[in-house]
Amino acid sequence: MTIHWCGTGLSAIPGLRRLIEAGHDVTVWNRTTGKARDAVGDLTEDIRAFDIGELGKVLARGDVVVSMLPGDWHVPLAELAIAKGAQFVSSSYIAPEMRALDARAREAGVALVNEVGLDPGIDHLMAHALVADYRASDAYAPDNHVSFTSYCGGVPKHPNPFRYKFSWSPLGVLKALRSPSRSIRNYSELRVERPWDAISSYTAPLPGPETFEVYPNRDSLPFMAQYGFEDSWKVRDFVRGTLRLNGWAEAWADVFREVETLAGPEGEARLHEMSDRFWRENAYDEGEPDRVVLCVGLKVERDGRPVWHKTWVMDAWGDARGTAMARLVSVPVSLAVEAVMNREIAAGVHAAPEDPRLVHRWMDEVGRLAQHLQLVDNMA
Numbered sequence: 001m002t003i004h005w006c007g008t009g010l011s012a013i014p015g016l017r018r019l020i021e022a023g024h025d026v027t028v029w030n031r032t033t034g035k036a037r038d039a040v041g042d043l044t045e046d047i048r049a050f051d052i053g054e055l056g057k058v059l060a061r062g063d064v065v066v067s068m069l070p071g072d073w074h075v076p077l078a079e080l081a082i083a084k085g086a087q088f089v090s091s092s093y094i095a096p097e098m099r100a101l102d103a104r105a106r107e108a109g110v111a112l113v114n115e116v117g118l119d120p121g122i123d124h125l126m127a128h129a130l131v132a133d134y135r136a137s138d139a140y141a142p143d144n145h146v147s148f149t150s151y152c153g154g155v156p157k158h159p160n161p162f163r164y165k166f167s168w169s170p171l172g173v174l175k176a177l178r179s180p181s182r183s184i185r186n187y188s189e190l191r192v193e194r195p196w197d198a199i200s201s202y203t204a205p206l207p208g209p210e211t212f213e214v215y216p217n218r219d220s221l222p223f224m225a226q227y228g229f230e231d232s233w234k235v236r237d238f239v240r241g242t243l244r245l246n247g248w249a250e251a252w253a254d255v256f257r258e259v260e261t262l263a264g265p266e267g268e269a270r271l272h273e274m275s276d277r278f279w280r281e282n283a284y285d286e287g288e289p290d291r292v293v294l295c296v297g298l299k300v301e302r303d304g305r306p307v308w309h310k311t312w313v314m315d316a317w318g319d320a321r322g323t324a325m326a327r328l329v330s331v332p333v334s335l336a337v338e339a340v341m342n343r344e345i346a347a348g349v350h351a352a353p354e355d356p357r358l359v360h361r362w363m364d365e366v367g368r369l370a371q372h373l374q375l376v377d378n379m380a
Contacts, residue, residue, distance in 0.1 A: 002027055003337055004059060004086075006050055006077065007068030008036040010168055011091075011117075014322055015330030019337060020044050029055060052076060061085035064337050067092075068330070074098060074114070082108045087340040091117030091333050093218075094351060102349040115351035116336040117329040119152035119294065122366055123240070124352035125359050126150075126296035126312035127227045129375075132356060135228075139300055139308035146229070147236045147299040151202055151214045153243030154325050157289040157317045162282045163248040167290060167325055170282075171275040177259050181216040183239040192216055195242070196256045199249050204295045205313050205376045212293065213249055217242045226351060236301070243293055289318035290325055292370075299378070309378035316370035327369045335362050 005016050006029040020026050020043045029050040030036035036047045048054065050069070055077075059065065063086040067077045074090050075097045081088040082104050094114045105112045115121055127150065134140055156165040166173070181192045192198040195215040202214040220240045229235065249256075255274070262270050284290060297311035316324040332352075339345050339358060353359060367373045 001025065001341060002058075002060065002063045003066060003341075004029060004055060004063060005066045005068070006030070006055070006073070007066075008039045009068060010323070011326045011329040012068040012333075013039050013330065014327045015332070015334035016040060017043060018331060018334045024337075027058070052080065056080055056084070059084045059086050063087070064089060064340055066090070066333065066337060068333070071095070075101070078105075078112050081112070082110050085110060088112045089116065089333060089336045089340060090114045091121060091329055093120055094349060099349055106348045109347045111340045111345045111347055112349045113336050113340055113345055113351075114349070116332050118292065118325070118332070119150075121332045121352050122314070122328060122362075123150050123152055123294060123296055124226070124354075125362055125366070126294075127223075127298075128352075128354040129356075129359050129363065130296065130298040130310060130312065131228045132354075132359075133310065134298055134300060134308055137308055139302075141302065142230070142232060143234065143302075144307070145234045145236050145301040147301075148224075148227070148229075148238045148297070149202075150240045150294075150296045151204075151212070151243040152241075152292070152294040153212070153214075154290060154292050155243070155245050156284070157291040159245055159247075160282065161251065163245045163251040165282050165284050165288075165290070166279060167284050167323060169275055170278040171271060174255075174259065174271050174275055174278075176217075177256065178262075179218065181218055181220070181241075183216040183220040183237075183241070184235055185237055185239070187234075187236055189221070190216065194256070194260065196249060196252075201246075202243070202295070204243075204293060205311050205378065206293075206315055207372065211246055213244045213246055214241050215244075216240070228354070243295070284323075290323045291315070291317040292324040292328055297378070306379065311376045311378055313372070313374055313376055314366070314370045315372040319371075324370070328366070331365065331369055332362060335365060 003026045008030045028036050028047045031050050033047050033049050065077050065081045065088045067074050067090045078088045183190050199213050199215045203211045216239050294314040300308040318324050
């Protein structure tokens, strides 16, 4: 049983190294073999130039394909896995094209596991744990009013004037600024065309409470069912969003104004120019620590007063082990690889698991990856 790990970008290395060091049979595929050798050449010589045709020649039943490549590759690699009877793992969101492979994957007995990185990934584990905890509590009642918030962000450990730093191309961040979002606020659906139209303040329950700027991200509503919310529940708020340092909106005001005006090929070209400039001016320096903050909370009210309120809060930063972002994205991916190898995840298309055994096991590992991980009882 071979793990075929495709892609050795900055966020891939700790999980990849973990699997090799654990003694698994791993073949490393990367478009540039030199970069892969720089990353893991001290551990393995089985490094090959990525080519899906060449991968197809050696992929065997029961193997695992890991895609840490750009999103366009996930579905083709998943289709190859189905054809070969292999498993598939990716940290990315489940695209509609990936979801459409569910029946074929089940028929082939193949697990296609996605959303097992940081966000999405660790946030899902926290959400499943909170909902299970609430359901098992004396406070549970079908007619309670429920609010859910999940905010995650990678920010510089040492703030800069731009209030943000980049560990890879800024183009993805810039494009995300043009994406609409959908969430629930005060029992109603909230649609936002641009993030800066819905920036609010959030106080994270860290050991020293800290305030951040937050905004909704993508479409939060499908995750209600994924997290076990019932259709009959009275949901006051449900939002999955992005977290930024205070002062971010002010520092980026000119960026927002320009992004709003960009369209067509000329706009795309300008985004690339902006990305190149931001990379020159606001990339992390060698050895400079990044920081990741993740807060997932569930608040339950009855008759206008809170009866249950807990928040998972995580704070992690770069150290001798490397960047926090790389650890928190790739190590959960490696845990998912081991889970599918052990047949602990069923055939079909799946996101991060809700099985309590896997949730608790993975959260224990997250506790070793982060400098601070705590379940806060906000009622205490």
